[in-house]
Amino acid sequence: xxxxxxxxxxEHSFLRRIGEExxxxxxxxxxxxxxxxxxxxxxxxxxSEVIGMQPEGNYLTRAPSLRRKAVLLxxxxxxxxxxxxxxxxxxxxxxxxxxxxxxxxSGAAKYASIFNYPAQTWGDVGAIGWLVDGAAIVxxxxxxxxxYGPYARGMVRICKEExxxxxxxxxxxxxxxxxxxxxxxMAQDSLNRFYWPALMMFGPTDSASAHSARxxxxxxxxxxxxxxxQKFIDQTVPQIEFLGLQHPDPEICxxxxxxxxxxGEIDWDEFxxxxxxxxxxxxxxxxxxxxxxxxxxxxxxxxxxxxQKLAQRTAAAT
Amino acid sequence: xxxxxxELFEVFIRSKRGLDHKHVGSLHAQDHAQALEYARDCYTRRxxxxxxxxxxxxxxxxxxxEDSECFFDPSDDKPYRLAGYYRLPDPVDNM
Numbered sequence: 001x002x003x004x005x006x007x008x009x010x011e012h013s014f015l016r017r018i019g020e021e022x023x024x025x026x027x028x029x030x031x032x033x034x035x036x037x038x039x040x041x042x043x044x045x046x047x048s049e050v051i052g053m054q055p056e057g058n059y060l061t062r063a064p065s066l067r068r069k070a071v072l073l074x075x076x077x078x079x080x081x082x083x084x085x086x087x088x089x090x091x092x093x094x095x096x097x098x099x100x101x102x103x104x105x106s107g108a109a110k111y112a113s114i115f116n117y118p119a120q121t122w123g124d125v126g127a128i129g130w131l132v133d134g135a136a137i138v139x140x141x142x143x144x145x146x147x148y149g150p151y152a153r154g155m156v157r158i159c160k161e162e163x164x165x166x167x168x169x170x171x172x173x174x175x176x177x178x179x180x181x182x183x184x185x186m187a188q189d190s191l192n193r194f195y196w197p198a199l200m201m202f203g204p205t206d207s208a209s210a211h212s213a214r215x216x217x218x219x220x221x222x223x224x225x226x227x228x229x230q231k232f233i234d235q236t237v238p239q240i241e242f243l244g245l246q247h248p249d250p251e252i253c254x255x256x257x258x259x260x261x262x263x264g265e266i267d268w269d270e271f272x273x274x275x276x277x278x279x280x281x282x283x284x285x286x287x288x289x290x291x292x293x294x295x296x297x298x299x300x301x302x303x304x305x306x307x308q309k310l311a312q313r314t315a316a317a318t
Numbered sequence: 319x320x321x322x323x324x325e326l327f328e329v330f331i332r333s334k335r336g337l338d339h340k341h342v343g344s345l346h347a348q349d350h351a352q353a354l355e356y357a358r359d360c361y362t363r364r365x366x367x368x369x370x371x372x373x374x375x376x377x378x379x380x381x382x383x384e385d386s387e388c389f390f391d392p393s394d395d396k397p398y399r400l401a402g403y404y405r406l407p408d409p410v411d412n413m
Contacts, residue, residue, distance in 0.1 A: 023336035025369070071398045078399075134413065149336055163401035166413050171404050235413075242410045 018219050023149035026092040034218055037211065038148050039093050040109075041220060043100040046086035047111035051104075051285050053079045055119035056128060064122060071168050072125065078165065082158050089150040105290050112136075113271070114197050116279030123176055123190030129169015131191075131198040131236070137166060138232045139202065147219035170239065177243040188245050195236075195248040200271045202229040208268075233261050326375040327353040329360075331367035339371050347372075 010029040017024060024030055053076050060076065063069040087097050103109035114132055119125060137159065144155045176187035203209055203225040215221040223231075233252075240247050251264035273279070324346035330339035342361050347353035353372040362370065381389050397403045406413070 025335065067398075070396070074396060074399050152336065153338060161399075164399060164404065167401055167404035167406060168398070170406060170410065170413065174406070239410050239413070242407065 018147055021219075023152060024147055025149045033214070034220075035093050037215060037218070037220060038151065039090055039095055040211075041215070042086055042090040042093075042148075042151055043095075043103070044110050044112075046083050046090060046100065047104045047109060048115065049079045049083035049086060051111045051115045051289060052132075054285055054288060055115060055117070055281075056125060058119055059122070059125050062122070063125075068172075075129070075165050075168065078161055082162070085154045085157060086151075089148075089154045092150045101293070105286065105293070107277070107286065110275065111285075112201055113274040113279060114201050115285060116274050116281045117193070117197055118280050120193075121186055121190060122172070123186040124194065126169050126172030126176060126187070127190035127194040129165050129167075130173055130239070131169070131194050132201070133162065133165040133169060134236070135198045135201045135232050137162060138228050138235075142223045142228060143221075145219075145222045173243055177245060184245075187243065191240065191243075191245055192248045196266065196270075197274075199229055199233065199266055200274075202226070202232070204268070204271070205266075230260050233263055237261055324348055325353075327357070327372045328375050328378060329353075329357040330371040330373070331357075331361060332369040332371075333367050335368055339369065342366070344375060350374075 011031060014024070014028070014030055014034075017028075024034075056072060056079075057076050060069065060072055063072050087100060090100060091097055100109065104111065119128060140155050140159050140162070144152055144159060146152045146155065173187050173191075176183040203212075206212055206224045206226045209225055212221065212224060216224065237247065237252060249264045251262065253262045255262045274282070277283075325348070326344055327347050327350075328344045329342050331342050332339045345353065345356050345360055347356050350372055354370060357370045357372055361367075393399070
């Protein structure tokens with residue numbers, strides 16, 4: 001009985017903190033569902049950074065100049081670093097990283113579906129930086145105000161570092177759009193293929209989002225999927241116009257009353273098909289991750305063996 | 319002197335909920351618990367913080383400034399890691 005009263009009091013002070021815009025820190029009491037919800041979201045975010053290296057990594061040897069190669073390498077390196085920040089933030093919740101990786105590899109944990117689309121041309125590398133990172137930044141800027149301290153601080157660091165990702169992508173698009181007819185076609189084709197999947201990155205529409213309501217209540221999320229998506233749609237229109245490319249959504253139209261662009265319907269069947277494993281690259285992405293993880297086993301073994309040898313030597317010396 | 323046998327601890331203080339812990343100084347103490355109490359007395363007499371970390375100084379592994387060349391120079395020739403490196407025309411420059 002006393003335990004119950006104590007729990008209620010703890011929950012009360014937790015909710016008061018959330019209400020007062022205070023951050024929750026790792027050693028604070030938190031409801032188990034809050035912890036689980038954070039763990040799901042942060043680890044999924046981490047997995048996305050790591051899996052996200054694959055489509056662009058594929059172009060490291062194919063980038064058209066040394067400058068582009070260096071830029072792309074720096075970007076892919078950033079994604080690895082951002083995955084690390086996020087795994088570390090998730091680990092403060094008490095779950096070891098190895099468990100999260102196992103959940104990714106077994107398919108129990110998800111990552112952003114956008115990375116199940118292949119990067120087929122150099123234009124796609126431009127579109128990924130511009131649209132995919134652009135959408136991610138809209139989401140991450142909002143998450144800088146998330147209620148969990150380590151996640152919020154990770155987001156601040158990531159947003160600061162990531163500001164060049166979108167710009168380098170747009171620069172690629174700009175070069176192609178101002179290039180030959182074939183290059184303009186390539187840019188338009190990449191825009192057409194990545195625009196809709198980028199909109200889907202914000203997740204299902206609010207009425208269909210399983211986790212949204214409570215995540216908003218606990219201030220894990222600060223803006224709804226649809227609000228963030230609208231922001232991205234609005235900011236992208238003038239960018240497409242400047243490139244002189246055709247907007248992939250024929251229904252895009254300024255609504256002066258709403259002060260936002262109205263847009264066409266998203267193909268949610270495609271969204272769920274890709275989430276449920278039927279995108280172009282789902283199996284390939286996971287298989288590659290598992291292969292790379294296994295290929296690195298000897299390094300982990302060597303570290304452990306070295307550690308053991310050192311311990312034996314110290315023991316022998318004393 | 320007995321004092322020389324006490325261990326050195328580094329003290330980190332979180333000034334406000336939501337911010338990182340920041341290094342503020344060090345002190346001698348017998349163990350972690352005592353270091354925490356001393357840190358409270360030494361470093362938070364004017365409500366400087368809401369949380370204290372103490373870490374054994376001997377547990378900190380630090381790079382040396384003399385080595386900064388090999389640690390940090392490689393960043394110098396990589397300006398493309400910064401947003402300002404990409405010049406975009408005015409109408410789309412706010413990304």
